Every structure is written in structure tokens, then in C-alpha cells.
Amino acid sequence: MRLLSRPGPLLAALALPFLGFADTGGSATAVLHIAGSTVVGEAGAYEGYCRPVLGPLPPAVSLSQMVSLFHDADGDGLLDPGDMVAYTAEVRNLFPEESGELKALFLLPPALEPVSLPAGANVSDIGPFRAVVSKIPSLPPNGVSRIGFASRLTETVEMPSLFVQGLVIGDGFTVMADVPSTGAVLDPVAIAVREVAGTASALFPGPGRFIKRVRGGPIAVPGEILEFTVEFEALDATEKVIFVDFLPPPLELESGSLTPGNATVLRRSDLVFVIAEFKSVSPGERLVLKYRATVAGVPKAPYLATHALAFSARGEALFSDDPRTREPNDPTAILFPWMYQGETWGVWEKVLKSGFFFMPVVVRNKYGEELRWARCGEEARERAEAGDLIFAGLARVPLKRLPEGLSFGLAGLPKGGAIYIPVDYGLPVFAELEEHVEEVRGLPLPACEEIFLPVLVEIPPGQPPELTGVITDEGL
Numbered sequence: 001m002r003l004l005s006r007p008g009p010l011l012a013a014l015a016l017p018f019l020g021f022a023d024t025g026g027s028a029t030a031v032l033h034i035a036g037s038t039v040v041g042e043a044g045a046y047e048g049y050c051r052p053v054l055g056p057l058p059p060a061v062s063l064s065q066m067v068s069l070f071h072d073a074d075g076d077g078l079l080d081p082g083d084m085v086a087y088t089a090e091v092r093n094l095f096p097e098e099s100g101e102l103k104a105l106f107l108l109p110p111a112l113e114p115v116s117l118p119a120g121a122n123v124s125d126i127g128p129f130r131a132v133v134s135k136i137p138s139l140p141p142n143g144v145s146r147i148g149f150a151s152r153l154t155e156t157v158e159m160p161s162l163f164v165q166g167l168v169i170g171d172g173f174t175v176m177a178d179v180p181s182t183g184a185v186l187d188p189v190a191i192a193v194r195e196v197a198g199t200a201s202a203l204f205p206g207p208g209r210f211i212k213r214v215r216g217g218p219i220a221v222p223g224e225i226l227e228f229t230v231e232f233e234a235l236d237a238t239e240k241v242i243f244v245d246f247l248p249p250p251l252e253l254e255s256g257s258l259t260p261g262n263a264t265v266l267r268r269s270d271l272v273f274v275i276a277e278f279k280s281v282s283p284g285e286r287l288v289l290k291y292r293a294t295v296a297g298v299p300k301a302p303y304l305a306t307h308a309l310a311f312s313a314r315g316e317a318l319f320s321d322d323p324r325t326r327e328p329n330d331p332t333a334i335l336f337p338w339m340y341q342g343e344t345w346g347v348w349e350k351v352l353k354s355g356f357f358f359m360p361v362v363v364r365n366k367y368g369e370e371l372r373w374a375r376c377g378e379e380a381r382e383r384a385e386a387g388d389l390i391f392a393g394l395a396r397v398p399l400k401r402l403p404e405g406l407s408f409g410l411a412g413l414p415k416g417g418a419i420y421i422p423v424d425y426g427l428p429v430f431a432e433l434e435e436h437v438e439e440v441r442g443l444p445l446p447a448c449e450e451i452f453l454p455v456l457v458e459i460p461p462g463q464p465p466e467l468t469g470v471i472t473d474e475g476l
Contacts, residue, residue: 062357088148093139172300174248185330239313257292417460
């Protein structure tokens with residue numbers, strides 16, 4: 001089989017469009033075979049009943065957050081007792097339809113007293129933390145809502161930084177906030193208390209010291225039971241350590257599965273919080289919280305991602321890491337099949353031009369399978385760095401017009417990069433395209449006129465490449 005470096009006049013209508021970066025010279029290094037479609041060439045199948053292909057669905061909303069010191073009584077640039085900070089979150093509707101009413105929940109340490117709350121907001125306690133809960137009116141397509149409040153530091157704290165972490169809760173989904181100015185995945189915003197620079201790392205302990213893992217998956221299906229484990233290694237002796245973890249829908253806690261036995265359950269704003277307290281903790285002691293949860297019903301989001309929190313008697317608040325991923329300090333992710341059926345390409349076209357958000361995916365290469373965080377949106381492409389995994393665009397494959405056995409090729413990347421394409425359609429599993437033929441499997445039949453394949457690119461050193469595609473017959 002031979003791949004063309006650029007389409008000729010007769011093939012121009014079948015070119016596969018991508019959102020691009022820069023010219024690569026057009027050397028094709030890999031091909032993808034569209035396999036299993038028995039309706040190719042059977043026009044009648046498209047005039048009557050056909051099945052829309054399962055497609056990727058981005059999160060319903062994205063949530064970014066920031067904080068600033070706006071009342072600094074002594075002018076030292078640090079947060080002292082009596083000083084105030086302003087927290088702002090921005091919610092963006094990524095869908096081409098009304099978002100419906102949303103709730104926002106903001107977790108913060110007890111040393112921060114919320115003031116100047118949004119209209120209708122309330123403050124409650126969740127274990128050792130405070131929570132500000134507020135409603136967000138329905139957003140139009142691509143609509144943006146900004147919400148914020150001020151907090152006053154009420155006491156002297158030992159930690160170099162404090163935090164605020166936002167969540168948006170919708171109909172069957174929960175999205176964690178991200179700080180867009182950092183490269184970390186869905187990270188809490190840090191507020192400097194004793195140090196001006198480098199305070200974000202103070203919210204995360206060293207590698208392996210505080211982790212949250214899930215047995216099962218990484219792709220979960222309705223009815224599956226998942227086992228969660230939260231582990232914390234204490235470096236110093238402390239009077240007590242409190243864990244706070246939460247289960248957003250569609251996860252439901254399995255009765256009797258909590259370990260240790262003194263763990264309690266608290267419900268707030270459609271979320272289930274699991275709280276466990278450990279007393280008289282010794283240096284090097286390993287503290288463990290376990291529970292099981294069922295995936296109840298059909299997920300309305302492509303994934304869930306959650307941090308667990310640990311709070312010590314000294315006022316130290318730390319966030320967990322997912323040990324399965326190469327990204328440090330990231331939340332523990334659960335992926336779901338792409339349950340949504342319909343023209344999701346239209347949604348993706350708009351989303352790829354939106355701001356910035358993360359999505360977890362499974363990538364498959366010669367080393368095996370790995371859970372990675374992919375970046376998406378206009379800002380992701382503008383800020384792409386070597387090693388980043390980004391959604392480059394959509395490959396449009398017109399099944400109705402393809403004779404049997406056609407394939408398309410992707411332009412080669414400079415050394416050090418990689419191209420990934422979904423190979424188990426309907427699942428967030430992407431295989432690396434190398435110098436052999438990959439197949440897209442699991443297409444529902446009879447399929448409708450075309451499919452849209454999201455393309456992932458791992459950015460190589462140097463200038464990010466442009467992707468191009470071309471349809472070619474095996475006989476050409």
C-alpha cells in the first residue's frame with residue numbers, strides 16, 4: 001500500500017481536515033484502516049435506517065480559578081491575620097445548548113473566613129474544611145459565568161500556603177476547577193502565607209506520600225463496582241490526621257464497605273463526602289482509607305476526576321496524586337465509554353476553538369497502555385510544549401463514499417513525537433500510529449455516512465507539527 005504525500009485533483013474532496021500547527025513536509029509514516037463496515041457501497045442503507053457512530057463527548061463545562069491578595073494591611077505581599085484574598089472562578093459552557101442550572105462548591109481551610117458572598121450563597125462545614133455553595137444560572141452555548149467571594153485570614157498558620165478548590169456540579173456530572181496559569185492538572189489555587197514563590201508545591205507532598213488509587217478500570221461501565229484506596233505516609237508525629245474524599249454522581253457508596261470503621265459519610269449538594277479520622281499518628285505510619293462504589297446508571301460525562309484531602313492537627317492541608325499517571329499531583333480519574341450517540345463532531349469543532357481544559361485518555365504504544373491527561377482547546381495548542389499530549393483536531397472519514405479497503409495516512413512527525421488515533425471506537429483508547437496499519441474496530445453497523453476520529457498528538461521537541469490526511473485506494 002502506498003500513501004500519497006498530497007491529494008491529487010480526484011482525491012481532493014476526500015482529504016481529511018485537521019486543525020494544524022506548522023508545515024512538516026508531507027512525509028507519510030503510518031496508515032489507519034477503516035475496518036468492518038458492511039454497508040460501504042450499499043446506498044440503500046443510508047436512505048433508510050442507520051446507526052449514528054458513538055463519538056467522543058467533551059465535558060459539559062470547564063472551570064478555571066484564580067486568587068489574589070487584595071487587602072494587605074502591612075504591605076508585605078503575604079497573607080497575614082486580618083488580610084483578605086479575592087477568589088474568582090470562571091465557568092464556561094462547552095455544549096451548543098443551554099447548560100441548565102449548576103451548583104458551585106468551593107472548599108477552603110478553616111483559617112479562611114468567607115465574606116462578601118454571592119447572592120444566595122451559604123457556608124457549611126465538611127469535616128475540617130469550610131465550603132461555600134452557590135447556584136449558577138443556566139448558561140447559553142459557550143456562555144461564561146464568573147463567580148467569586150472574599151475570605152479573611154483569621155489566625156496564624158504554620159503552612160507556607162493555603163488553598164481554595166472549586167467544583168461545578170450539574171445534572172449527573174461534576175467538574176473540578178483548574179488553575180490555567182500552571183501546568184498541573186486540575187490543581188487547587190495556592191495562597192502564599194510565609195513564602196512568595198513556589199507555594200503551589202506545598203499543597204502536594206513528595207511522590208508516593210499521599211495517593212488515591214482505584215482498582216478496576218481505568219474505563220468503568222454502568223453497574224461496575226470500583227474499590228478506592230486513599231493512602232498517606234506521615235513524616236512527623238501528629239495528634240491527628242483527617243481524610244476527606246468525595247463521590248460525585250454516578251458513583252454510589254456501597255453499604256458496609258468503609259474501612260476504618262470510624263469513617264463517616266456526609267451529604268452536601270448532591271455529593272457524598274467520606275471522612276475518616278486517625279489519632280496519635282507516628283512518623284512513617286501509613287494511614288489507609290478504603291471503600292467501594294458502584295457506577296449507577298449511564299454516566300453523563302466522559303470521566304470523573306477527584307482529589308482526596310488530608311488535614312493534620314497543625315493545619316496542614318494536602319491533596320492526593322493518582323499514581324497510575326506520569327503527571328504529578330493530578331486527581332484520580334475514572335473514564336467512561338463514549339455513551340453519547342449523535343453528531344458529536346459539531347460539539348468538538350466548537351470545543352477545539354474554546355479556551356482550555358483537560359481530558360483523561362488511555363494511550364497504547366509499544367510499551368503497553370498508559371493513562372494520560374490530554375489538553376484540549378485553543379489555548380492548549382498555543383501553549384503546547386514538548387511532551388504535552390493534545391487534541392490536534394478531527395479526522396473526517398466519509399464512509400459512504402469509500403470503496404472497500406481504503407485507508408488514510410497521517411503526515412510524519414519529527415523525531416520524539418507521536419500520533420494517536422482511537423482504535424476501539426466508543427472507548428477512550430488511542431493507539432500510536434507507527435509504520436504499520438492500525439484498524440478502527442467496533443463500528444456499529446450499519447453506520448451512517450461518516451465518522452469523525454479525534455486525533456491526539458504528543459508534541460515533539462521544536463515547532464509543533466501540522467497534521468494532514470489523505471484518502472488513498474490500495475490500488476493507487
